[in-house]
Amino acid sequence: ETGVTQTPRHLVMGMTNKKSLKCEQHLGHNAMYWYKQSAKKPLELMFVYSLEERVENNSVPSRFSPECPNSSHLFLHLHTLQPEDSALYLCASSPGTDYREQFFGPGTRLTVL
Amino acid sequence: GQNIDQPTEMTATEGAIVQINCTYQTSGFNGLFWYQQHAGEAPTFLSYNVLDGLEEKGRFSSFLSRSKGYSYLLLKELQMKDSASYLCAALDSNYQLIWGAGTKLIIKP
Numbered sequence: 001e002t003g004v005t006q007t008p009r010h011l012v013m014g015m016t017n018k019k020s021l022k023c024e025q026h027l028g029h030n031a032m033y034w035y036k037q038s039a040k041k042p043l044e045l046m047f048v049y050s051l052e053e054r055v056e057n058n059s060v061p062s063r064f065s066p067e068c069p070n071s072s073h074l075f076l077h078l079h080t081l082q083p084e085d086s087a088l089y090l091c092a093s094s095p096g097t098d099y100r101e102q103f104f105g106p107g108t109r110l111t112v113l
Numbered sequence: 114g115q116n117i118d119q120p121t122e123m124t125a126t127e128g129a130i131v132q133i134n135c136t137y138q139t140s141g142f143n144g145l146f147w148y149q150q151h152a153g154e155a156p157t158f159l160s161y162n163v164l165d166g167l168e169e170k171g172r173f174s175s176f177l178s179r180s181k182g183y184s185y186l187l188l189k190e191l192q193m194k195d196s197a198s199y200l201c202a203a204l205d206s207n208y209q210l211i212w213g214a215g216t217k218l219i220i221k222p
Contacts, residue, residue: 004155040121040214040215041214042117042211042212042213042214042215043156043200043202043212044212045209045210090155090156097208098143098204098208099146099202099204099208099210100144100161101158102158103158104148104155104156104157105155106153106154106155107154107155109153
């Protein structure tokens with residue numbers, strides 16, 4: 001399998017649930033990213049990891065918790081989310097953290113009830 | 114503040130040419146990206162411009178004017194499969210990527 005994969009593709013959860021999103025890249029890249037995409041709004045960068053270390057956290061609420069166990073895997077742990085967190089969550093990777101050659105995964109469509 | 118402006122939606126006819134404009138205001142500049150995103154799919158990289166001028170890649174071309182803070186994506190010989198959203202993003206001096214909200218392009222037969 002090549003490229004950037006994300007699971008699950010669709011997720012519906014209640015506000016009291018705990019779930020995790022998974023991202024895996026098979027490109028040998030050193031940087032991985034989580035983005036939030038809401039309808040008709042610009043992509044919002046949430047987290048950046050370089051070589052498994054978090055290098056950026058753009059004021060994201062603590063109910064979103066990232067984890068990067070190695071350079072190929074990235075998780076986003078979710079707990080006590082709000083309905084306004086419903087969005088498409090995109091994972092991306094790139095060789096370095098300068099955003100060039102950034103490859104995106106297909107995203108997880110999250111609905112919070 | 115930093116900002117990217119692009120039209121929300123455009124409509125064009127199959128076989129025609131369409132130009133999608135993007136203006137940016139950033140703290141410094143390290144290049145401009147265009148991405149294509151089909152509904153329900155991942156954004157895919159189209160082009161990266163850092164120098165002024167036009168870069169052509171098949172049916173798609175991207176233009177940059179750094180002095181005007183302006184770029185456009187030109188799509189020729191439009192095909193139905195070109196119906197998608199086109200995202201403009203500028204890289205500032207701190208290598209932060211500032212995204213536009215995207216332009217939804219509708220192609221009609």
